[in-house]
Amino acid sequence: MKLVDEFRDPALAQRCAESIARVVTRPWRIMEVCGGQTHSIVRFGIDQLLPSQVSLIHGPGCPVCVTPLEMIDRAIAVAERPSVILCSFGDMLRVPGSRSDLLGAKSRGADVRVVYSPLDALAVARTTPDRQVVFFAVGFETTAPAIAMVAHLALSEGVRNFSLLVSHVLVPPALLAILSDPEGKVDAFIAAGHVCTVMGLDEYRPIAERYKVPIVATGFEPLDLLQGILMCVEQLEGGRHEVENQYARSVAEHGNPEARRMVESVFEVVPRKWRGIGEIPESGLGLRAAYRSLDAEHRFELGDTRAEEPAECHSGRVLRGLEKPADCPAFGTRCTPEHPLGATMVSSEGACAAYFTYRRPVA
Amino acid sequence: MTLSPSCSLPLRHDTVQLAHGGGGRLMRELIEQVFAAAFDNPVLAARHDSAVVPVEAARLAMTTDSYVVDPLFFPGGDIGKLAVVGTVNDLCMAGAEPAYLTAGFVLEEGLPIDHLVRIVRSMADACSESGVTIVTGDTKVVDRGRGHGVYVNTAGVGWLRDGIDVRPSRIRPGDAVLLSGDVGRHGVAVMSVRAGLELGTDLESDCAPLAGPVRALIEAGVDLHCLRDLTRGGLASALAELCLDAGVDVEIDEASVPVHDAVRGAAELLGLDPLYIANEGRMVVIVPRDDADRALQLLRGCPVSSGSVAIGCVSEKRRAFGLVSARGAFGGLRPLALQSGEQLPRIC
Numbered sequence: 027m028k029l030v031d032e033f034r035d036p037a038l039a040q041r042c043a044e045s046i047a048r049v050v051t052r053p054w055r056i057m058e059v060c061g062g063q064t065h066s067i068v069r070f071g072i073d074q075l076l077p078s079q080v081s082l083i084h085g086p087g088c089p090v091c092v093t094p095l096e097m098i099d100r101a102i103a104v105a106e107r108p109s110v111i112l113c114s115f116g117d118m119l120r121v122p123g124s125r126s127d128l129l130g131a132k133s134r135g136a137d138v139r140v141v142y143s144p145l146d147a148l149a150v151a152r153t154t155p156d157r158q159v160v161f162f163a164v165g166f167e168t169t170a171p172a173i174a175m176v177a178h179l180a181l182s183e184g185v186r187n188f189s190l191l192v193s194h195v196l197v198p199p200a201l202l203a204i205l206s207d208p209e210g211k212v213d214a215f216i217a218a219g220h221v222c223t224v225m226g227l228d229e230y231r232p233i234a235e236r237y238k239v240p241i242v243a244t245g246f247e248p249l250d251l252l253q254g255i256l257m258c259v260e261q262l263e264g265g266r267h268e269v270e271n272q273y274a275r276s277v278a279e280h281g282n283p284e285a286r287r288m289v290e291s292v293f294e295v296v297p298r299k300w301r302g303i304g305e306i307p308e309s310g311l312g313l314r315a316a317y318r319s320l321d322a323e324h325r326f327e328l329g330d331t332r333a334e335e336p337a338e339c340h341s342g343r344v345l346r347g348l349e350k351p352a353d354c355p356a357f358g359t360r361c362t363p364e365h366p367l368g369a370t371m372v373s374s375e376g377a378c379a380a381y382f383t384y385r386r387p388v389a
Numbered sequence: 390m391t392l393s394p395s396c397s398l399p400l401r402h403d404t405v406q407l408a409h410g411g412g413g414r415l416m417r418e419l420i421e422q423v424f425a426a427a428f429d430n431p432v433l434a435a436r437h438d439s440a441v442v443p444v445e446a447a448r449l450a451m452t453t454d455s456y457v458v459d460p461l462f463f464p465g466g467d468i469g470k471l472a473v474v475g476t477v478n479d480l481c482m483a484g485a486e487p488a489y490l491t492a493g494f495v496l497e498e499g500l501p502i503d504h505l506v507r508i509v510r511s512m513a514d515a516c517s518e519s520g521v522t523i524v525t526g527d528t529k530v531v532d533r534g535r536g537h538g539v540y541v542n543t544a545g546v547g548w549l550r551d552g553i554d555v556r557p558s559r560i561r562p563g564d565a566v567l568l569s570g571d572v573g574r575h576g577v578a579v580m581s582v583r584a585g586l587e588l589g590t591d592l593e594s595d596c597a598p599l600a601g602p603v604r605a606l607i608e609a610g611v612d613l614h615c616l617r618d619l620t621r622g623g624l625a626s627a628l629a630e631l632c633l634d635a636g637v638d639v640e641i642d643e644a645s646v647p648v649h650d651a652v653r654g655a656a657e658l659l660g661l662d663p664l665y666i667a668n669e670g671r672m673v674v675i676v677p678r679d680d681a682d683r684a685l686q687l688l689r690g691c692p693v694s695s696g697s698v699a700i701g702c703v704s705e706k707r708r709a710f711g712l713v714s715a716r717g718a719f720g721g722l723r724p725l726a727l728q729s730g731e732q733l734p735r736i737c
Contacts, residue, residue, distance in 0.1 A: 027650045027653050027654060030653065030657065034718060036718045036719055036720075039719060062735075069717070069723065070717060070718075070719050070721070071717065071719050071720065071721030072719075074719075074721055075719065115735070116733035116735065117660075117733045117735045119733055120733065140733070142584050142585075142586065142659075146585070248719065363728075373735075374660045374733070374735040375660075375735060383723070383724075384723040384724075385723075
């Protein structure tokens with residue numbers, strides 16, 4: 027299949043891995059930021075192709091995993107109101123809140139629907155004017171433009187029964203939080219190609235400069251990842267710390283200006299709590315004052331609830347790159363996809379789920 | 390009085406009414422003009438409370454299944470075809486020659502009669518393709534809003550020839566694992582309608598009876614150890630179940646499993662694994678290694694299984710967990726376990 031097979035060629039992958047082995051002279055720790063990249067790495071066994079000096083650390087780039095517990099609780103609370111239809115991306119449904127998940131709420135009678143695009147949620151609102159339709163808006167910069175577009179349409183069309191429960195997060199502040207963590211030891215970043223497709227490379231340059239850390243915007247296929255790793259190792263071995271673009275077939279220097287304008291016009295940067303990590307300043311997107319009428323937290327007066335993670339769950343350490351999933355004593359025993367302790371075991375992009383799916387001992 | 394099935398008074402309503410399940414004239418009209426007209430056969434024509442049928446073998450295979458698919462119509466099939474094919478295939482997987490089906494309908498008040506007629510005709514077509522007859526049935530009507538248009542239950546009976554013994558416990562280490570075609574079509578076809586995904590392709594469900602290839606294997610005397618049709622949960626779940634039931638391990642070569650480009654594309658887009666996507670016309674065939682080539686030839690000779698391939702082999706149980714494992718293009722092994730719940734599409 028075009029644009030897939032050529033990036034999964036085993037012989038080319040082997041050659042790329044050999045190039046990395048030729049260049050590397052000492053140990054390096056490289057973090058892939060995005061959960062989609064983590065899944066590719068574990069699914070295709072990219073880490074097993076690498077020389078022992080290169081270790082990959084899995085980053086916090088899974089939007090489902092970092093959506094705070096209380097936000098799931100709020101989504102459930104909204105969904106349980108009889109007048110409400112809650113629309114969500116599919117993999118939010120099994121993420122545990124403090125008492126239940128959205129699938130549980132659905133089985134108790136809440137109207138929870140999976141949509142593939144935020145535009146579908148707006149369509150539901152148009153066709154059911156007597157119900158309140160709430161879209162659970164989560165994600166990084168990747169999904170923000172589509173959600174901004176929907177907010178813009180809802181406001182300009184005057185769709186009064188539509189609102190957004192927003193828990194959007196941004197990548198660069200998370201990198202800063204990881205780099206300033208005294209426990210953290212990341213030498214280079216594989217940045218998420220789709221985030222850079224929207225935002226471009228500009229905002230990574232000050233980070234690379236200040237922390238002397240190479241950052242390479244990278245795609246999601248095995249050869250993309252291997253090449254991104256090679257570019258990181260070459261920089262590290264050469265003493266460079268630049269922002270480079272491996273994913274040039276998708277990422278332009280300044281991203282997608284149209285999409286950025288749309289995001290900027292609808293959202294403003296706000297502080298955001300990250301599940302397992304805590305509050306990071308200027309790390310989220312919230313609706314601007316002009317769009318406040320679409321904010322479900324205001325419309326339904328959801329209040330400021332707080333909730334605590336189960337102490338047994340190490341997902342915070344996993345998300346900060348301090349532990350691998352299998353280092354957690356609960357992994358695969360008291361924490362499984364059927365009975366997850368934390369979101370990283372549930373999401374299709376969560377590191378714990380990736381290890382559970384692809385990496386349990388089979389030989 | 391016996392009404393001839395060809396008696397074609399026009400139906401007085403164009404949607405299903407509660408009275409169509411009420412046991413009166415309307416119900417009789419529905420039975421005669423929709424069901425009997427499509428399923429016409431001498432056993433059904435006896436109009437008795439039970440079907441009375443001759444038994445042609447010392448051993449019977451019996452199975453039942455209920456069909457609730459949403460949407461009722463999808464590319465390559467509909468709930469009616471599925472209800473026949475699913476039950477026929479379950480009989481075939483026991484090595485049986487499918488013979489008779491029952492059909493129970495739960496209709497929702499307001500269902501357009503022409504939808505019902507389409508569904509029933511497609512059941513009749515699937516019956517003739519599979520060589521089975523529907524010998525008895527039942528109809529109930531529920532209030533509008535309390536059903537999903539139509540639910541269908543079918544039960545099936547098939548004959549077992551002497552000496553045929555096809556079941557998981559006959560699986561032996563060293564056996565070959567064959568797959569009767571590409572995987573994931575049904576799940577993606579249904580999902581594309583359900584979600585309004587425009588895949589830019591004419592991909593259809595693989596929904597089809599497997600009676601032909603199973604008959605061919607049995608008539609040629611292939612020593613069938615086990616057959617399993619792939620339904621919900623896909624290839625991976627079917628193999629994982631067989632491993633648990635038979636107490637063996639299976640290793641497959643992931644690259645050898647055929648997947649249509651449209652299925653791969655949709656799976657990539659939605660973050661789904663084709664090995665776990667639903668099928669309705671595919672099976673795995675487990676035979677001694679020495680029979681594998683001959684079985685493959687026979688399978689490839691039938692249209693429904695013309696894309697058959699060998700995908701792996703059975704080994705002794707030796708792993709702590711992850712009974713089925715797939716070897717990927719990069720050489721690593723990954724476990725294929727039973728999944729928890731349905732696959733959910735990812736965010737980005």
